[in-house]
Amino acid sequence: MEKNQPFGPTENAYLQDNYAPIIQEEEFKDLEVEGEIPAQLNGKMLIRTGPNPRFKPRDMKYYHWFDGDGMINAFYFEEGKVRYKNRFVQTKKWKLEDKANEALFGGIRSGMSTSLKGWRAIKFGFFNLMLLGLRTITGIGPTKSQYKSIAEIINAANTNVLRQADKLLAFDEIGQPYEINKEIETIGKHNYNGELRGPSIAHPLTDPFKNEMITMGYNAYEPYFQYYRFSPDGKLKQYEPIVVPYGVMMHAFGMSENYIMFYHMPAVFDLKNIGTRRPFRWMPERGTRIGVMPRNGTSSDTRWFDIPTCWVFHNMNMYEEGDYLITDVAKYERIPLLDLGTENPSPPFTLDPVAIMVRWKLNLKTGKLEEETLTDDPVEFPNMDERFLTKKQRHGYYVKLKDGNQKNGLWNTVVHRDFELEKDDMYCFGENYYTGEALFTPKFDDSPEGEGFLLNLVYDLKANKSKLTIFDAENVSRGPIATVQLPRRVEYDFHGSVVKMD
Numbered sequence: 001m002e003k004n005q006p007f008g009p010t011e012n013a014y015l016q017d018n019y020a021p022i023i024q025e026e027e028f029k030d031l032e033v034e035g036e037i038p039a040q041l042n043g044k045m046l047i048r049t050g051p052n053p054r055f056k057p058r059d060m061k062y063y064h065w066f067d068g069d070g071m072i073n074a075f076y077f078e079e080g081k082v083r084y085k086n087r088f089v090q091t092k093k094w095k096l097e098d099k100a101n102e103a104l105f106g107g108i109r110s111g112m113s114t115s116l117k118g119w120r121a122i123k124f125g126f127f128n129l130m131l132l133g134l135r136t137i138t139g140i141g142p143t144k145s146q147y148k149s150i151a152e153i154i155n156a157a158n159t160n161v162l163r164q165a166d167k168l169l170a171f172d173e174i175g176q177p178y179e180i181n182k183e184i185e186t187i188g189k190h191n192y193n194g195e196l197r198g199p200s201i202a203h204p205l206t207d208p209f210k211n212e213m214i215t216m217g218y219n220a221y222e223p224y225f226q227y228y229r230f231s232p233d234g235k236l237k238q239y240e241p242i243v244v245p246y247g248v249m250m251h252a253f254g255m256s257e258n259y260i261m262f263y264h265m266p267a268v269f270d271l272k273n274i275g276t277r278r279p280f281r282w283m284p285e286r287g288t289r290i291g292v293m294p295r296n297g298t299s300s301d302t303r304w305f306d307i308p309t310c311w312v313f314h315n316m317n318m319y320e321e322g323d324y325l326i327t328d329v330a331k332y333e334r335i336p337l338l339d340l341g342t343e344n345p346s347p348p349f350t351l352d353p354v355a356i357m358v359r360w361k362l363n364l365k366t367g368k369l370e371e372e373t374l375t376d377d378p379v380e381f382p383n384m385d386e387r388f389l390t391k392k393q394r395h396g397y398y399v400k401l402k403d404g405n406q407k408n409g410l411w412n413t414v415v416h417r418d419f420e421l422e423k424d425d426m427y428c429f430g431e432n433y434y435t436g437e438a439l440f441t442p443k444f445d446d447s448p449e450g451e452g453f454l455l456n457l458v459y460d461l462k463a464n465k466s467k468l469t470i471f472d473a474e475n476v477s478r479g480p481i482a483t484v485q486l487p488r489r490v491e492y493d494f495h496g497s498v499v500k501m502d
């Protein structure tokens with residue numbers, strides 16, 4: 001097959017195959033459709049983001065998947081027709097590199113490859129650079145202020161894109177989101193009227209029942225965790241620094257009707273490791289814990305529970321039942337993608353540990369955590385009908401790898417889990433087809449839970465092209481009810497949303 005190596009021969013898994021970037025920004029109208037686009041999708045758009053380096057990385061060997069510029073891929077459903085468009089998020093980094101017509105900055109494992117022109121562009125003068133160099137060589141790492149400038153540049157808005165009130169926001173987790181418009185042009189950085197005091201993770205959660213949006217930030221310095229509650233229109237209701245003993249990566253959190261669950265898992269994030277090949281360090285000896293705080297509580301109200309070593313990027317939902325907090329998570333034995341040695345180039349995702357789907361039942365009276373395995377196939381991207389977030393969900397969705405290997409790609413099967421029937425309704429795309437996150441959208445605003453559609457981007461390895469598949473979410477095993485063919489591939493991405501265009 002074609003290797004898709006736009007920047008030349010490379011051993012780096014994230015610069016070839018379908019991880020390799022699509023450099024051109026394009027628009028394709030009236031795409032070829034097999035089957036029929038459900039009329040209920042009219043007026044909606046599927047919007048996704050993922051990492052996609054615009055210029056040849058300065059360090060091809062240590063380029064990391066998470067470094068790529070955010071590329072928005074949008075599908076518009078307009079009167080039975082489908083239009084596709086892709087645009088870069090014009091972040092601070094994107095704009096500076098656009099002006100220079102080359103990459104200026106290194107990434108999370110290759111900070112040292114930033115060019116002098118790059119340092120100058122972010123106002124690092126001679127003495128500041130000398131200080132940074134000395135601090136890095138002696139193992140102290142950047143100052144807080146130096147790190148903030150670096151994080152602002154690393155922020156690529158490449159992880160998630162979602163709608164909050166009337167705004168479309170593209171998130172990274174190391175910085176603040178960028179607002180884009182419906183035609184996916186960048187408007188600018190969004191910091192909730194200055195209320196966001198640091199970064200926001202890429203998985204803020206909106207409670208559909210309580211008029212509330214909650215987000216968090218994690219830092220390599222105190223406060224290591226920051227907790228925010230907003231009204232849906234972006235007014236701050238509560239800010240709370242959460243006291244934890246050291247910084248770690250926290251990609252998402254759990255939210256039930258009354259509680260928040262923090263993940264303090266041992267992917268240690270310390271200023272002294274910034275600028276090295278291993279900015280995040282897997283240190284299981286430090287312990288793995290989850291914290292439970294009342295949603296309107298304070299850091300000191302948080303109860304911490306030690307649990308066996310594990311790593312979680314994503315959960316499906318969290319709800320309360322009697323004394324229990326119940327949440328379904330994609331659980332790894334250790335962190336994938338970032339658990340790296342100093343000398344190895346970024347290893348393909350395929351060689352990393354895989355996640356399995358488990359149900360956690362935390363007894364808030366006894367503090368005991370019970371775990372039940374839902375599937376031990378490799379899974380990711382658990383989610384649900386978000387109109388019912390925080391309630392006991394009957395329907396959940398995720399993708400898994402069935403009867404295959406991950407040699408060339410990601411997952412190949414869409415799963416609808418019916419928790420009431422304890423049954424999986426699934427569809428496998430077959431050999432040489434790979435997919436990522438499946439997104440649910442309801443048929444009508446007032447449809448019962450789970451009545452709607454699942455949308456997936458699928459990569460056809462042999463044809464080197466991508467397609468968008470649309471499933472009836474209540475009958476996934478029947479196969480797609482509509483398939484939208486693209487004239488080219490879309491690079492593997494992370495997350496997105498199905499939103500109304502009004």
Ligand SMILES: [Fe+2]
Nearest residue numbers: 251313314495
């Ligand atoms: Fe994520």
